[in-house]
Amino acid sequence: MQAQLKDTIELVPETAEKPNMLVCEDLRKVYPTPKGDYVVLDDLQLSIRQEEFVSIIGHSGCGKSTLLTMIAGLNDISGGKIYVDHDQVRDAGPDRAVVFQSPSLLPWLTAMQNVMIGVKQVFPGASRAEKEEICKYYLDKVGLGNDFHKRATDLSQGMQQRVGIARAFALKPKVLLLDEPFGMLDSLTRGELQDVLLEIWQKEKITAVAITHDVDESIFLADRVIMMTSGPYAKIGDELTIPFERPRNRKAVLEHPEYYDYRAYLLNFLNH
């Protein structure tokens, strides 16, 4: 299989059984710099189905985080439109939860209190017991069932990122946005957290978009890998559907006869 750069990636028309959850239309981002305007993204088209898990790969600096933060409503859009569940994105909102590389927990608060901050905002009408139930449920799911009351500062980096994942899912968002979520972790912890993420995602079926530099991770997580061209004027260059059955088993994925073809296709894209 040879990776070939497509001229344009068109928006895929949605269907009744697979409606779009996230759409980027003619998206453009320009950063003003002392040397003049820098056009990071231009004419970018992307549509992601409800319950789909998409990975985004591309060279460093091509604009992946810019795209994700624009979807999150944390970064102004210079042109085009973004829709989540058919509503136009104008600023940040609880329908989009973000997991960054560093979870940025409040260090003096416990794991539970850190998750509770968002839960209080999203479920203001729920009783204290109900809110605690939500926090405990997701902390338990990420493997912190015995660590609710540990302060963030006393948690390892991997445990802190587990809290970050619990915090994001606890908001019950429509779209989960992950920006290199495991980039700072050792490979063993990284693998463990990929499994944790997929296990909860499998249950919740929240539409998810994950940026990663790791080709193997992009395949393991996603139903579709989106490849971004290098900037400036970056756009979606190609995409690859990953048809492996779910729930995914790492060993089965690695042993799948087509695994190395997919891997080679993605590496070939990145090397050109």
Ligand SMILES: Nc1ncnc2c1ncn2[C@@H]1O[C@H](COP(=O)(O)OP(=O)(O)OP(=O)(O)O)[C@@H](O)[C@H]1O
């Ligand atoms: N606030 C800003 N002002 C000016 N230029 C910026 C700003 N933020 C990002 N850039 C530039 O925009 C380009 C895209 O940055 P971005 O962080 O989105 O890329 P990326 O693909 O996520 O990179 P990486 O993979 O290294 O994290 C880079 O050239 C970066 O230097």
